[in-house]
Amino acid sequence: MDTTNSKILIVEDDSAIAEIERDYLEINGYEVEIVDNGPAGIQRGGSGEFNLILLDVMLPGADGFAVCRKLxxxxxxxxxxxxxxxxxxDKVRGLGLGADDYIVKPFSPGELVARVKANLAQYERLRSRSGGASAVNSELKVGQITIRPQSRRVYVRDExxxxxxxxxxxLLFxxxxxxxxxxxxxxxxxxWGYDAVGDSATVAVHINRLREKIEDNPGDPKVIQTVWGAGYRLKA
Structure with a gap:
């Protein structure tokens, strides 16, 4: 899926790093804008003009966690x-506030571009999939969970x-x-669409967030079960 021509906002107070990020993203066909502080990140990020936000944790005015929460x-x-x-x-805090992924400095330009491409492509796949759901497959039910892909709505016990x-x-997967x-x-x-060794922190945080929303007792999950040494299973 072609995600070039997407517009990316970089929120980074180190101008040298921001310019390197911008250069490599522009080389790969993205339109890039840079802001250097938290309040500007909130203002520009919430404008609706961008397809992805690259958000540094340490920022003047408001740190990346506060910016992410607000956005x-x-x-x-x-x-x-x-x-x-x-x-x-730090990674867990960021993901807990709604971030989709994280990247740790120092990172290679190739890794940065790959992460951006993967997240944009996955987001577009999700939107296309939701918008193109057929009437036959308009509702998925497992136990107390109901998913309506066409409208991207999820219900647990009718809530x-x-x-x-x-x-x-x-959850859909x-x-x-x-x-x-x-x-x-x-x-x-x-x-996440990133062809690399699975990131256990990212997956575990999102599993825990789902459990908090769908389990009667998130500390003793019955729906999304951990299979020790193997992974996770959604119990019918």
Whole structure:
């Protein structure tokens, strides 16, 4: 799927890094705009003009976590958090606020472009898939979970849930593969579209977020089960 000509917002206060990111993305056909602080990231990111936001964690005015939280109130485009910290807690915090993926500095230009392409392509696949659902397959049901792909609506015990893009796509994939054990690597490749060793932190955080929304007791999950040493399974 061709995602070139997409418009990307870089929110980064280090001008040297931002310019490198911009140059490599523009070489690959993307239109890029740079802002260098949190408030500007919120203002421009929420404008509806962009297809993806590359969001640094450490920013003046408001850090990346605050920016991500605010943006998720109004936009559903992919948000990639950029962090120089290695601790998983930063990655988990970013994903918990609604980020779709993260990338750790220092990263190669090739990795940056690959992540951007993968997230844009996956987002477009999700939109196309939802918009093109046939009437025959307009509703999927497993236990107390009902998914209507045509409208991207999810219900648990007849109550509608509010899910972020990756949460929705992950749950849809699990429902379509009910009772199958799916490894973290498989889920990462299928949902995030990035052909690399599965990122256990990313997958685990999104699984936990889903459990908080659909399980009676997220600490003792009965619907999305962990199969130790193998992955996860949605129980029918």
């Amino acid at each position: 998720r109130e109004t936009v559903d485009i992919p948000i990639l958090m950029v962090t120089a910290r290695q601790e998983d807690i 509608e849930l509010s899910l972020k893009n990756k949460e929705y796509e992950l 699990l429902v379509e593969h009910v009772d199958m054990v799916l490894s973290k690597e498989t889920l990462y490749e299928k949902i």
